[in-house]
Amino acid sequence: MIQLVRGFKDILPPETSVWQYIENTAKTHFENFGFREMRPPVLEQAALFQRSIGEHTDIVEKEMYTFAGSRDTLLTLRPEATASVVRAYIQHKLYAADPVAKFYTIGPMFRKERPQKGRYRQFQQINAEVFGVDAPYLDAQLIFMLMTFFARLSVSGLQVHLNSLGCPQCRPAFKESLSHMLSAQSDKLCADCLRRLEKNPLRVLDCKVPGCRKVVAEAPSMLDYLCRSCQVHFDAVKSALEGMAVPYEIDPWLVRGLDYYTRTAFEIQTAELGAQNAVAGGGRYDNLVEMLGGPSQPAIGFAVGLDRLADLVMAKFPPAEPGPEVFFLPMGEAAMEMTAHWASLLADAGVRTEVDFSGRSLKALMRRADRMGAQNVLMIGDQEIADRAVVLRNMKTRDQVQVPLDALVENVKAHLEKPNVA
RNA sequence: GUGGGUGUAGCUCAGUUGGCAGAGCACCAGGUUGUGGCCCUGGGGGUCAUGGGUUCAAGUCCCAUCACUCACCCCA
Structure with missing residues (x-):
């Protein structure tokens, strides 16, 4: 018999009721915060992701479902949603009347990774993106929105991990001093990290190999290299979170996998999902809109992993069939x-x-x-x-x-x- | 892409030194000719993941493949 393809899954009732519940809760919650739904296609030109996510990231290098389209174009099943939303924002000149715009999307993403617990080749995400606002208060508000969303679903045991990745003004100096320091200790790094050192030294920071962690523990922190405006921004995010009573942890080793992030980066983590501990992640991408050919507009967004979130919800409330009246x-x-x-x-x-x-x-x-x-x-x-x-x-x-x-x-x-x- | 574990009934799993394919649950029928749960009796269900090999004989041993799963890498 023909079976479903590797890394993909069927979501069957009664589990689907959990998904509907999560999606409906997200819709009303996000709309209360002024977001509206956008539904971009799941297929885009490969170039969109190559330019946004970064040519030398794992996603682009080996995880995309890419195939030939008509003529010379390469098409890709989207590995993430932000690039599409940004593309749509630019293509339809949604910034013209008012550069400030807030969207959420719900739908499947595709990455050709080896499947494991909480990770599938087709996985569902809820994304929220805000354009045209650089105020740090928005960063904090987004995190607040996320945490109250989880609270509505009665999901607990989540930690907010927060970091700042700096900006093109201050990050290069940090990168340089980091790779300098890592190169000096290269004999203590694992093989993967030696490779990272060449391509993207920031990635060494979140390596889990004990030897590397030891080196990293003495590595400089991006937070020590923030320029004045990034520092002011980061401080304002933190104090706004405190003002809203959102607990958080500063995690100087939090690095996001996509190149386009700037300044605020965050992840919502849980201890209940094994190795895949991130339930949501996001951050600022102040340069991406311009990078993709749009006006210079700051932006920030996040993605929630629905498969993982559904696991958490189901662990607490096993789905039940309602039964006919x-x-x-x-x-x-x-x-x-x-x-x-x-x-x-x-x-x-x-x-x-x-x-x-x-x-x-x-x-x-x-x-x-x-x-x-x-x-x-x-x-x-x-x-x-x-x-x-x-x-x-x-x-x-x-x-x-x-x-x-x-x-x-x-x-x-x-x-x-x-x-x-x- | 790399490594470990696992594939036997719809589900959870037994299956000894190689010797007739099993249990519990679920399902169906009857016990009650028109009344559910509990109980009793009976019944249907199997390409033992797939393909090769060894053997008189393979669920069991060997090889390969596939799938699932966990971890690495990376990420939601």
Whole structure:
């Protein structure tokens, strides 16, 4: 048989109800903060990601699903959402009327990595992006929005990790002094870090190999190299967070994997997901809009990993099937036709309805209704048709009443609304 | 891309030195000719991941492949 492709997954009910719950909560929450939904496509020109994420990042080097499009263009299934949102912001000149714009997106991303717990080749993210605001208070507000979002979902045990990556004015000096220091200690670094040292020395900072950590512990911190305006910005973010009572941890070794980040970088981490501890991550990318051919506008955003978040929510609240409010049990052909009619009308009238057309014994139908968690069953057989009244049974209290067949929908609804005297 | 672990019924898993393919749960039917849960009885279900090899004989041993999984790398 044909199986689903490696690293991809089916999300089945009842788990889908958890996803719907998370997505709906995110939508209302983010919209309360002034965000509106944007839905960019999942396919973009490869060049978009090469230019935004960075040519020498792992994502671009080996993790993108890229294939030939028409003519000479290479197409890529998006490995992240920010580049698309920025592209749309520029392409549709969304900055023209008002450079300040806030968007969120929900959808799948694709990265060809080796799958493991909390990491899939297609994974779902909720992204939020803000353009045209450089105020540090916005940075803090975004983190606040994230943490209250998690709180709404009753997800706890999360830590905010915060860092500043500086800007093109101050980062080069730091980079230079870092690589200088690391080169001097290169004999103590792991093979991966020696490679990083060449390509992107910042990445050495978050290496987990003990030997490297030891070296890194004495490495200079970006925070010591911040220029005056970056320092002012970072201080304002911190004090705004304190003002909003959002606990955070300064993490000078927090490095983000994408090249475009500047200044504020943050990650929301949990200890409950094994090696993949980041539930959300984001930061400023003040130069990306201009880099991609747009006006010079500051921007900031974050991504929430929905697969990981769903794991956290489900660990706390295992999903459950709701069960129909009324389960129709027809006995006989005449009853089935009548049931198709009335059950459809009842469902259309807003009552969660289920039917069993299998024609099996009443005992079998009852067992199935019970197993599915039906609150009530509605029995129709020859006797009920003759009486012009069906039997409605409350599965919990085992009370049975007769409900007139005429105006059945209204009668059943009226009965359901009666308070149960269990 | 690298390393470890695991693949037997729908699910969770037993399966001894190589010797008839098993259990629990779930499902179906009956016990109750029109009433669920508990109980009793019976039943249906298997390419033992796939392909080769060794052997009189392979779920079991060997090789390869695939998948799942955890970790590294990296990231959400």
